[in-house]
Amino acid sequence: MNDDLFCKDLPCFMKGLKKRNPHEPEFHQAVQEVAETLMPYIDAHPHYREARILERMTEPDRIVSFRVTWEDDDGNIRVNRAHRVQFNNSIGPYKGGLRFHPSVNLSILKFLGFEQTFKNSLTGLPMGGAKGGANFNPKGKSDREIMRFCQALMTELHHHIGEHTDVPAGDIGVGAREISYLFGQYKRLKNQFTGVLTGKGLSFGGSLVRKEATGYGCVYFVENMLNHAGDSIAGKKVAISGSGNVALYAAEKAIELGGKVLTLSDSGGFIHDSEGLTQEKLDIIKQIKEVEHGRISDYLDHFPKASYHSGERPWSVPVEVALPCATQNELMAEDAETLVKNGLRALAEGANMPTHLDAVRVFENHQILFAPGKAANAGGVAVSGLEQSQNAQRLSWTREEVDEKLQLIMRQIHSRCVEFGTDEKHPNYVKGANIAGFIKVADAMLSYGAI
Numbered sequence: 001m002n003d004d005l006f007c008k009d010l011p012c013f014m015k016g017l018k019k020r021n022p023h024e025p026e027f028h029q030a031v032q033e034v035a036e037t038l039m040p041y042i043d044a045h046p047h048y049r050e051a052r053i054l055e056r057m058t059e060p061d062r063i064v065s066f067r068v069t070w071e072d073d074d075g076n077i078r079v080n081r082a083h084r085v086q087f088n089n090s091i092g093p094y095k096g097g098l099r100f101h102p103s104v105n106l107s108i109l110k111f112l113g114f115e116q117t118f119k120n121s122l123t124g125l126p127m128g129g130a131k132g133g134a135n136f137n138p139k140g141k142s143d144r145e146i147m148r149f150c151q152a153l154m155t156e157l158h159h160h161i162g163e164h165t166d167v168p169a170g171d172i173g174v175g176a177r178e179i180s181y182l183f184g185q186y187k188r189l190k191n192q193f194t195g196v197l198t199g200k201g202l203s204f205g206g207s208l209v210r211k212e213a214t215g216y217g218c219v220y221f222v223e224n225m226l227n228h229a230g231d232s233i234a235g236k237k238v239a240i241s242g243s244g245n246v247a248l249y250a251a252e253k254a255i256e257l258g259g260k261v262l263t264l265s266d267s268g269g270f271i272h273d274s275e276g277l278t279q280e281k282l283d284i285i286k287q288i289k290e291v292e293h294g295r296i297s298d299y300l301d302h303f304p305k306a307s308y309h310s311g312e313r314p315w316s317v318p319v320e321v322a323l324p325c326a327t328q329n330e331l332m333a334e335d336a337e338t339l340v341k342n343g344l345r346a347l348a349e350g351a352n353m354p355t356h357l358d359a360v361r362v363f364e365n366h367q368i369l370f371a372p373g374k375a376a377n378a379g380g381v382a383v384s385g386l387e388q389s390q391n392a393q394r395l396s397w398t399r400e401e402v403d404e405k406l407q408l409i410m411r412q413i414h415s416r417c418v419e420f421g422t423d424e425k426h427p428n429y430v431k432g433a434n435i436a437g438f439i440k441v442a443d444a445m446l447s448y449g450a451i
Helices: 010-020 026-045 046-050 053-057 104-121 142-159 176-190 215-227 245-256 279-291 296-302 333-341 357-365 381-391 399-421 429-448
Strands: 061-072 077-088 094-100 128-134 166-169 237-240 260-267 267-271 306-310 321-324 347-348 369-371
Touching: 010 053, 010 237, 010 306, 026 321, 026 357, 026 429, 046 053, 046 094, 046 142, 046 296, 046 429, 053 429, 061 104, 061 142, 077 104, 077 142, 077 306, 077 381, 094 381, 104 128, 104 306, 104 381, 104 399, 104 429, 128 166, 128 267, 142 176, 142 260, 166 381, 215 245, 215 357, 215 369, 215 381, 215 399, 237 245, 237 347, 245 260, 260 296, 267 296, 296 306, 333 357, 347 429, 357 369, 369 429, 381 399, 399 429
Parallel strands: 094 128, 094 166, 237 260, 237 321, 321 347, 347 369
Antiparallel strands: 061 077, 077 128, 260 267, 267 306
C-alpha cells in the first residue's frame, strides 16, 4: 500500500479539507475539533485510515441546492436560495433540521450536518446526519407569506426526502408554524400521511416533550456530569444565553432540579436577575418572546430589580454552571477565562458549536467539565427519533414515557462519553463524544465496502 495516499497528521488532513472546501470557516472549525481527537484514535486503529473513513465522513453524500420563488403580500415576486445537505446515512435515514435565517449558507449547513452525524450516532437511534435551510428571514413576514414560502420550498424539497430517506425537523426560524405548513404541502404533493417531518403538532403526529427536549436534555446531561463528579446542579448558580425554546426549557429544568438561573439573552443583550428566575418569571418571558414577539429587555417592565446589559453576553456573571443556548461561536476564549476565574464548574452546549475552539481549550486546560453540543444538545433529535417511532407504530406515548426515554438516552450518551474519553480519571467529554459517535458510523461504513 502506498502510504503517500494518506494524511497521517492533522495539518495535512486540514490542508486537504480546506482546499476541497474553500471559504467555509464554520465547516473547517467543526471538522478540526473532531479530527484533533480522532487522529490519535485512528493511529491506534489503522484499518480506519486504510479505508479513508475520516475523509469519507467529511464529504457529504450529496448537496441539493435550489431556488425558492414565492409571492409576498404586496404581489411582489421574491427569490431565496435553499439547500439540503445529506451528509451520511450509514446508520439510518438522514435526519436533521431546517433553518430559515439570512445567514444560512453551505458552510453553516455543512458544519451542522457533520455535527448531526455524530450527534445522531450518540443517541443510539438509527438516524443519519443531515441539515438544510434557506436564506429566508421569517421575522417581519405575515403568516400567509410564511405559508407561501414554505409551500414553495416543499414543492422542490419533497423530491429528496421521505420517511425512509430523509426526515427534516425544525431549527432556527423553523418552529411549529413552519413545520405545519411544510408538512401540509408534503401531504398534498405526495398524497401520503407519513412521518416525513418531526416537530409536528400533537394533533397530527407530533410527540409530547419535543418542544422541551433539547433544553431538558442539556440539563439532564449536566446533571449526569456533575453526578459523576460527586455533585449536582442543586444550589448552583446558572448562566444561560438565548431565550428561544432551548434556553427557556433548559432554564425550566435547571430550576426544577434546584439550580438558580440568573441570566437569559437575545441578540440585543442579556438580563441578570440576581434573585434567580422562577417558573412564574419564565412564563412571563415566554409570553414576551412567543406571544408578544418582544425583546428580552422587556423583562424589566415586569421585574425592575433585574438589570439589562445591552450588546453584551452573560459570561461575565459569576456562576458554577454555564449553558450557551443561542448560536455558534458566542463564547470566546476571553469569556472562558472570565468564567473560569469566577468559579465555573461545568458547561454544556445547548446550541450547536457555541464555544469557539480556543475557549474549549481554556476549559480543558482548567479541567472544567465541558460537554460539546453533539452530546449535550442531542435531546432534541433524540425525541425527534422517538416521534418517528411513534409515527411508525401509529401510537402516541405519554409525557412521562417520552421524558423517561429522554433521560435514559442522555444517561447513555454520558456513559459512552465517559467510556471513550476518560484520561487519568478525568473525563474529556469532547474526546469521548467524538470517538463514541465516530465508531458506530465508521464501522457501518466499513461493512458496506467502498461506497
